[in-house]
Amino acid sequence: MKTNMMIKIIVGLILSLLIATTQAEELLMARTKQSFPEAMLKLQETILKLGYKVSRIQRIDIGLTKSGYETDKYRIVFFSTEKEVAEVSKKYPHLVPYIPWKIAIFAEQQDTLLVSADPIQFSNKKYPGADKYLLKWKKDTQNIMQILRQSE
Amino acid sequence: MPQKYYLLISLFFLFASPLVQANTNGEQLYTTHCSACHGANGNGGVGVPLALPDFQYGVTNDYLKETIRHGRPGRIMPAFTSLKNNEVKAIIKHLRSWAPGKPFKYSNKKIKGNIKHGKQLYAKNCAACHGANGKGGEGTGVTFSRPRNLPVIAPALNNSGFLASAPDLMIKTVLMNGREGTPMLSFLKQGFSEKDIDDVVSYVRSFEKTVVSKKTRENVNPIISYESPYPLKETLAIIKKAIIGKNFRIIRQQYLNQGLVEKGKENKKQVMIYFCNFNFLNRALAIDPRVGLFLPCRITAVEKNGKVTVTSINPLYMSRFFNNAKLEKLCDEMHQVYVDIVEESTF
Numbered sequence: 452m453k454t455n456m457m458i459k460i461i462v463g464l465i466l467s468l469l470i471a472t473t474q475a476e477e478l479l480m481a482r483t484k485q486s487f488p489e490a491m492l493k494l495q496e497t498i499l500k501l502g503y504k505v506s507r508i509q510r511i512d513i514g515l516t517k518s519g520y521e522t523d524k525y526r527i528v529f530f531s532t533e534k535e536v537a538e539v540s541k542k543y544p545h546l547v548p549y550i551p552w553k554i555a556i557f558a559e560q561q562d563t564l565l566v567s568a569d570p571i572q573f574s575n576k577k578y579p580g581a582d583k584y585l586l587k588w589k590k591d592t593q594n595i596m597q598i599l600r601q602s603e
Numbered sequence: 604m605p606q607k608y609y610l611l612i613s614l615f616f617l618f619a620s621p622l623v624q625a626n627t628n629g630e631q632l633y634t635t636h637c638s639a640c641h642g643a644n645g646n647g648g649v650g651v652p653l654a655l656p657d658f659q660y661g662v663t664n665d666y667l668k669e670t671i672r673h674g675r676p677g678r679i680m681p682a683f684t685s686l687k688n689n690e691v692k693a694i695i696k697h698l699r700s701w702a703p704g705k706p707f708k709y710s711n712k713k714i715k716g717n718i719k720h721g722k723q724l725y726a727k728n729c730a731a732c733h734g735a736n737g738k739g740g741e742g743t744g745v746t747f748s749r750p751r752n753l754p755v756i757a758p759a760l761n762n763s764g765f766l767a768s769a770p771d772l773m774i775k776t777v778l779m780n781g782r783e784g785t786p787m788l789s790f791l792k793q794g795f796s797e798k799d800i801d802d803v804v805s806y807v808r809s810f811e812k813t814v815v816s817k818k819t820r821e822n823v824n825p826i827i828s829y830e831s832p833y834p835l836k837e838t839l840a841i842i843k844k845a846i847i848g849k850n851f852r853i854i855r856q857q858y859l860n861q862g863l864v865e866k867g868k869e870n871k872k873q874v875m876i877y878f879c880n881f882n883f884l885n886r887a888l889a890i891d892p893r894v895g896l897f898l899p900c901r902i903t904a905v906e907k908n909g910k911v912t913v914t915s916i917n918p919l920y921m922s923r924f925f926n927n928a929k930l931e932k933l934c935d936e937m938h939q940v941y942v943d944i945v946e947e948s949t950f
Binding site for chain 2: 566567600
């Protein structure tokens with residue numbers, strides 16, 4: 452019992468230190484040379500490779516051309532796992548409106564841009580246990596962006 | 604101390620060490636932090652075309668450094684405060700690889716011109732592009748896949764980031780020579796004397812006294828959340844009514860874990876309602892296409908231990924990620940919409 456408590460304290464300490472040493476950015480963004488359909492495929496494939504499931508792809512294209520855009524290629528990709536949604540929603544109410552995690556993807560002329568918030572921005576001292584998810588989402592979102600950046 | 608503790612502490616250092624080490628590969632840093640806006644080869648897009656030769660020769664390394672450090676508050680370009688000094692240097696070195704040759708060097712000498720006369724000249728010759736009182740060209744640079752008529756949007760000269768980065772002599776040189784590849788003309792060629800230009804520089808510098816500090820949103824809660832006195836089913840019905848009452852359209856109702864679990868096995872006590880107002884959406888997208896991170900609008904109702912909690916994102920909290928003053932106004936509006944819906948469905 453005592454050992455378990457010690458482990459929890461140490462893990463908590465480690466996560467807090469990791470959060471403290473991880474500088475929060477505001478947005479995580481990437482530009483890929485891939486066309487929009489290719490980038491969409493690569494994004495979904497990468498999400499799956501990292502062990503997540505795409506829970507929904509939301510089209511954001513109604514009226515886009517009317518508001519002056521040359522393209523209507525705009526989607527929001529939501530992803531998570533059953534276990535993560537269950538645990539996070541049970542223990543961390545401050546993250547409920549932000550799960551499943553999402554990446555916005557849209558065409559910018561020949562390129563495609565990806566945008567996500569930095570999960571560390573949602574770290575809350577009241578819920579230190581949530582930091583392990585935030586750190587994981589940040590690392591995975593950065594990985595996704597890096598893989599897309601390197602895709603030609 | 605048991606062996607497992609040593610293992611955990613070692614793991615910490617293993618994970619933490621790459622986070623505190625500086626990366627000095629300028630190209631890699633540029634790709635990660637800058638290319639999404641400035642383009643892979645500095646050709647611009649959202650941000651200034653950094654590869655433009657006249658820009659390269661006209662700005663000093665200090666100007667670039669200070670711009671990276673301060674950003675342009677409210678004008679998209681964020682302040683990269685977490686980059687280490689040698690990382691900033693590496694990025695600048697990479698930027699410089701696009702235009703061989705040496706950039707201008709300016710001293711920090713202050714120009715003392717006639718502010719009153721500078722103001723008159725500014726109003727007549729500069730305000731059409733740079734806006735009254737130096738507020739900058741319309742739009743904040745984010746054009747993404749919209750028609751783009753000009754390579755740049757006239758910078759906001761009253762921006763604290765600009766004023767902290769640009770020495771007087773740099774502003775004077777740009778006024779004298781113009782900037783090829785952009786609409787900025789040489790004002791010497793337009794008939795200005797050097798004294799006139801000094802007067803305009805002094806007027807621009809005087810904006811420092813009027814710079815309004817950015818509204819701080821540091822103590823804003825990331826969520827809007829209230830407990831409902833009603834059972835889940837009834838709460839959902841009231842939420843929908845409140846959404847429609849706010850002139851939004853309900854797009855869809857689904858469970859929080861829908862799409863992640865087998866159909867029929869969803870947690871029926873966690874429900875999301877997605878909604879939208881297309882007019883509002885188009886206004887937001889016209890200001891900043893990255894607002895996809897807010898979309899679609901959503902209220903989540905969760906029943907736990909017999910209590911129902913109604914929650915949404917807080918647009919005021921999200922708005923600070925975008926550094927877009929125009930978007931902040933819309934976020935204020937959207938915040939009120941969320942508060943009204945959540946309050947109405949829980950009182």
